[in-house]
Amino acid sequence: MEVRIQNVRKEFNRFPALHDVSLDIRSGELIALLGPSGSGKTTLLRLIAGLDFPTGGSIFFGDEDASRKTVQERNVGFVFQHYALFRHMTVADNIGFGLKVRPSSARPSKAEIRKRAIELLDLVQLSGLENRYPSQLSGGQRQRVALARALAIEPKVLLLDEPFGALDALVRRELRRWLREIHDATGHTTVFVTHDQEEALELADRVVVMSQGRIEQVGTADEVYDAPNSPFVFSFIGESSHLPVTVVGGQVLLNGEPTGLTLSGRDGSALLYFRPHDVDLITSPAEGISGTVVASRRVAGTRRIELDVKGCNENVEIEVPVSHPAANSSQVVFRPRKWSIYPTDNVGSFTTAPARPVRESAA
Amino acid sequence: MAAEREAARRSGARAADFRDPTTESALAKWVLIAITVAFLGLFLFLPLISVFSEALRRGVDVAYEAITEPDAVEAIKLTLLVASIAVPLNLVFGVCAAWAIAKYEFKGKAFLITLIDLPFSVSPVIAGLVYVLLFGSESLLGPWLARHGIQILFAVPGVVLATIFVTFPFVARELIPLMEDQGTGDEEAAISLGASGWQTFLHVTLPNIKWGLLYGVLLCNARAMGEFGAVSVVSGRLRGETVTMPLQVEILYNEYNFVAAFAVASLLALLALVTLALKALLERVYGRDTAAVIGH
Numbered sequence: 001m002e003v004r005i006q007n008v009r010k011e012f013n014r015f016p017a018l019h020d021v022s023l024d025i026r027s028g029e030l031i032a033l034l035g036p037s038g039s040g041k042t043t044l045l046r047l048i049a050g051l052d053f054p055t056g057g058s059i060f061f062g063d064e065d066a067s068r069k070t071v072q073e074r075n076v077g078f079v080f081q082h083y084a085l086f087r088h089m090t091v092a093d094n095i096g097f098g099l100k101v102r103p104s105s106a107r108p109s110k111a112e113i114r115k116r117a118i119e120l121l122d123l124v125q126l127s128g129l130e131n132r133y134p135s136q137l138s139g140g141q142r143q144r145v146a147l148a149r150a151l152a153i154e155p156k157v158l159l160l161d162e163p164f165g166a167l168d169a170l171v172r173r174e175l176r177r178w179l180r181e182i183h184d185a186t187g188h189t190t191v192f193v194t195h196d197q198e199e200a201l202e203l204a205d206r207v208v209v210m211s212q213g214r215i216e217q218v219g220t221a222d223e224v225y226d227a228p229n230s231p232f233v234f235s236f237i238g239e240s241s242h243l244p245v246t247v248v249g250g251q252v253l254l255n256g257e258p259t260g261l262t263l264s265g266r267d268g269s270a271l272l273y274f275r276p277h278d279v280d281l282i283t284s285p286a287e288g289i290s291g292t293v294v295a296s297r298r299v300a301g302t303r304r305i306e307l308d309v310k311g312c313n314e315n316v317e318i319e320v321p322v323s324h325p326a327a328n329s330s331q332v333v334f335r336p337r338k339w340s341i342y343p344t345d346n347v348g349s350f351t352t353a354p355a356r357p358v359r360e361s362a363a
Numbered sequence: 364m365a366a367e368r369e370a371a372r373r374s375g376a377r378a379a380d381f382r383d384p385t386t387e388s389a390l391a392k393w394v395l396i397a398i399t400v401a402f403l404g405l406f407l408f409l410p411l412i413s414v415f416s417e418a419l420r421r422g423v424d425v426a427y428e429a430i431t432e433p434d435a436v437e438a439i440k441l442t443l444l445v446a447s448i449a450v451p452l453n454l455v456f457g458v459c460a461a462w463a464i465a466k467y468e469f470k471g472k473a474f475l476i477t478l479i480d481l482p483f484s485v486s487p488v489i490a491g492l493v494y495v496l497l498f499g500s501e502s503l504l505g506p507w508l509a510r511h512g513i514q515i516l517f518a519v520p521g522v523v524l525a526t527i528f529v530t531f532p533f534v535a536r537e538l539i540p541l542m543e544d545q546g547t548g549d550e551e552a553a554i555s556l557g558a559s560g561w562q563t564f565l566h567v568t569l570p571n572i573k574w575g576l577l578y579g580v581l582l583c584n585a586r587a588m589g590e591f592g593a594v595s596v597v598s599g600r601l602r603g604e605t606v607t608m609p610l611q612v613e614i615l616y617n618e619y620n621f622v623a624a625f626a627v628a629s630l631l632a633l634l635a636l637v638t639l640a641l642k643a644l645l646e647r648v649y650g651r652d653t654a655a656v657i658g659h
Contacts (some may be wrong), residue, residue: 051551072557086551088570098556101566146552153556 001062001156001189003026003048008057009065010043014134017043019213020057030183030190033202035210036236041193042161044210048191049159050074061156074157077150077188081162083142085134092117092130098153120148123182140171147179153184158183158194164199176203197237201225209233229340234273241316243289243309245272247339252341255311260287260335265349270343274336276304277319281326281334288335291316303327414632418625429615429623430630437603438611438627441519445594445607446587449526453583457534458576462568464535465542466550479535482528490528491596494521517599522607525593530586538572538580545571578645585638589631 009348018040025323033041048059050071059067086095093100095117098157099108108116114130121127124144125151134142143163150158163179164172172240179205183190194200200207201221209216209232211225217224217233228234245331246253246269252261254272260282263273264355282288291307294315298304302319304326318334326332387395411564418426429435460479466471482490498515499505508515515521553563569576591609598605606614608631615624 049555051555071554072559075557076555078552078555080548080552082548084548086549086552086567086570092491097553097558097566101553101558102564149552149556 001045003157003189003191004060005044005048006060008044008047008054008059010040010047011055018054021213021215022057023208023215023218025189025191027189028187030180030203030205030206031192032204032211033191033193034195034197034200034207035216036195039210040213041046041195041208041210043213045159045161045191045193048157049076049078049267051078054185062110075153075155076148077153077155077158079143079146079150079158079163081137081165083134083146083166085142085146087134089127089133090130091121091132091134091137094134094145095120095149095152097149116152117148120152121145123185124149125178126224138171140175143167143175144178147182151182151188155188158188158190160190162193162195164196165194172199179203196277203288209236211236212328226338228273228340230313231271231273234340234342238277239317240273241276241318242274242314243272243312243316244344245270247341247343254289254309258286259289261339265312265341266343268343270341272336272339272341273337274319277302278338279318279334279336281320281324281332283333285333288333289316290331290333293327293330293332298322305332308331367529383533411632414625416626417621418629420625421622426626426629429620429626432623434603435611435623436608438606438608438629439630441522441604441606442588442608444519445521445523445526446584448523449530449587450580450584452527453531453534453633454576454580455533455572457538457579457583458572460535460570461538461542464539465545476539479532481532482530483532483536485592487525487529487592489595491525491593494525494528494597517601517605519605521597522594522605525597526587528588529590530583531594532588533583534576534579540577542568543571573605574645574648578642581638581641581645585635588634594617 005021005023005025008018008021021040021044023044033044035041047054047067050066050069050073054067058065061074085302086097089097092114096113099113099116102108112187118127120128124147126144126148129137129141134145134188137145143166146162147160150176159180164175165234167175179192180196201224202223206218206220207224208218211232214297216236217229219227221258224233224237228237231242234240243254244258245259245335247263247265247267250262250264251265252259252263252272259272280288289309291309293305294308295306296303301322303322303324306315306317306320316355318332320326326342349353386392418429430439454628460475464476465468495516496502497504498508501508513520515524540600549567550563553567555558558566588607589609590607591613594607595610595613598607598610600610600614602605602614608627612624612628612631614628
């Protein structure tokens with residue numbers, strides 16, 4: 001089932017939580033809504049489910065306008081961060097609940113409901129636990145039961161709200177892989193919300209990056225990581241450093257000095273973004289950016305150096321090989337290998353700026 | 364949890380010489396316990412004993428006769444009738460009020476909560492007087508009711524109304540914190556699975572609140588049967604008609620019929636003891652339930 005979100009707005013007490021959001025979700029796709037807290041990702045998910053109603057706009061399930069339907073009529077599977085299992089019911093009764101409450105004409109027999117529950121328990125790899133109560137399960141097991149319960153109603157769309165948020169890191173990784181397997185086996189159109197970029201990038205076919213009630217970028221893991229279309233996406237996904245620069249005649253200047261970077265675009269002030277590990281260390285100060293080393297830290301397999309660059313308020317981080325002598329020197333010159341430039345003219349706060357990258361260097 | 368306790372116990376055994384910094388000395392502990400026990404003994408236990416001993420002073424037969432005497436039987440019947448009307452009504456009201464307050468956001472919510480507490484903060488006598496002002500022959504409603512032959516004051520309806528007023532916070536007060544604590548997650552899960560509002564209430568909400576509800580009903584019932592002040596004002600004390608058990612006790616006492624008074628009083632006291640026992644039992648079961656839920 002494909003889901004189309006058209007110009008959806010949502011306000012809570014006149015406070016806008018989503019501004020004019022549009023998104024096409026393909027049938028059978030596994031899609032992640034990724035953003036910091038307050039970005040509107042959970043609001044969007046709840047609007048798709050029908051647990052909230054949009055202030056404006058429409059949501060289509062296939063060709064059907066679902067946005068005026070109740071949550072019961074939409075037939076969606078919803079998985080909550082804190083599981084929301086019914087504590088007084090056994091695992092089997094929890095999974096069978098959605099079938100039990102159907103009108104008698106559509107309701108399977110008791111034996112069938114139980115059979116279906118046990119099949120789903122096999123699918124989520126919890127065979128034999130059907131008579132346990134939720135309090136007798138671990139967090140990871142509870143979330144598996146919650147997913148089985150959502151799948152039991154044969155939902156048109158599967159929606160998961162921070163499904164692994166309450167679990168510890170190890171279980172989280174394991175369930176992540178397992179969710180991908182379940183998705184590939186059942187083929188449900190699946191939307192999940194997360195603030196964990198690693199989770200989103202690893203698990204999803206496409207990632208929807210959201211910020212302050214808007215969609216910043218939609219793309220595959222490669223697209224949002226390698227070609228971020230805004231300073232927000234660049235800094236939100238992965239590590240990044242940025243410098244205020246000016247562009248004059250195709251030259252990128254820092255404090256009026258050339259940086260060795262060139263591009264074809266209009267002149268003006270801009271922000272230069274690059275990733276700490278995508279830099280080359282060079283010797284000639286005239287062909288790069290020089291900075292004073294203020295700190296050097298060993299981070300796993302690399303060494304991270306914090307640089308004080310003249311004319312820049314914040315320190316800049318770059319990564320160098322562990323044995324590189326730069327860590328011991330006081331001055332370092334580097335040049336970003338891959339970088340993006342976002343004009344700051346006529347733009348207020350850069351995190352909300354829908355700025356386009358003027359040029360991507362691919363070295 | 365169990366493992367932590369076990370570890371604490373073992374380390375406690377090893378470091379027996381050191382006192383937990385927040386624990387008082389043994390002397391302070393015993394003094395505190397002694398004061399509490401003495402206080403309870405003096406103000407609760409002794410009077411309770413004396414009620415029963417006074418009732419049985421001239422033997423079981425006399426006490427039995429006193430509570431099977433027609434006026435006493437009528438009082439017992441009326442008390443049961445009043446409780447059987449007031450408690451179910453307050454059960455429904457309490458669930459509605461708790462639901463509205465715990466699951467919805469609306470203006471004036473804090474005011475509504477204060478209003479629900481009103482019967483707790485107002486003297487029952489005033490509650491009774493309010494009904495007299497409302498339904499008495501001098502009031503606005505009085506003449507209209509009289510013309511239609513409806514008698515509220517000095518009749519059973521008045522007693523029931525006064526009892527409802529005095530007991531209505533019990534169920535709501537018990538449920539509000541419980542339901543606020545549980546939030547709406549389970550209900551959202553149920554409706555997303557296709558359950559209607561009623562199915563959600565029946566299969567999800569009600570089982571989640573059942574122990575708190577039962578506890579509230581028990582307290583409500585105990586108060587409904589034991590209410591004196593408000594009922595005393597509105598009943599008119601027509602013997603065999605509008606006299607409930609607490610009123611009957613007072614009437615008998617004022618007539619120097621001590622054995623009969625204490626016999627009826629012991630019945631009431633027994634009711635209180637049964638309520639307490641049930642409450643203790645519920646708390647144990649309830650405590651186990653919530654411990655299992657919270658102990659993730």
